[in-house]
Amino acid sequence: MIPPTENAISSIGKIIEFQSDLLGDKVSYLVDLWVNWLPIEMDKVEAREVHKQLCHFIRHINAQVFGRDGKNLLKVLEIFGRIVDTDLVLKDTQTTIKEILSSMYKQLSPEIFQSALQNISPESQHKLRNLK
Secondary structure, three states, rough: OOHHHHHHHHHHHHHHHHHHHHHHHHHHHHHHHHHEEEEEEOOHHHHHHHHEEEEHHHHHHHHHOOHHOOHHHHHHHHHHHHHHHHHHOHHHHHHHHHHHHHHHHHHHHHHHHHHHHOOOOHHHHHHHOOOO
């Protein structure tokens, strides 16, 4: 039953992206739900699209993705750690993830960024620190 669920998650992402004007003040709520349903791991085709969309959202509606007081920062780092260097992302998305992480490192300060990394799984930490 996972692939239909992953298709539904993908559909909600598309609604957020293309119909956000109809969602009014519910956009932040839906973005928060959507982020917390990620990553998609069973349906590789949907996964690649959704993870690319996550990067798009970070670049365009950053505050909504990270939530109030940055509460989704660890979730986003964990998602990135689980999907980089896998077939769940295309090469251009992986490059975008690297750029986002570099930007986060500068914007948050190295200390805050490193502290956040300490709070995700060791496997994800390793993958993000060694991202090429």
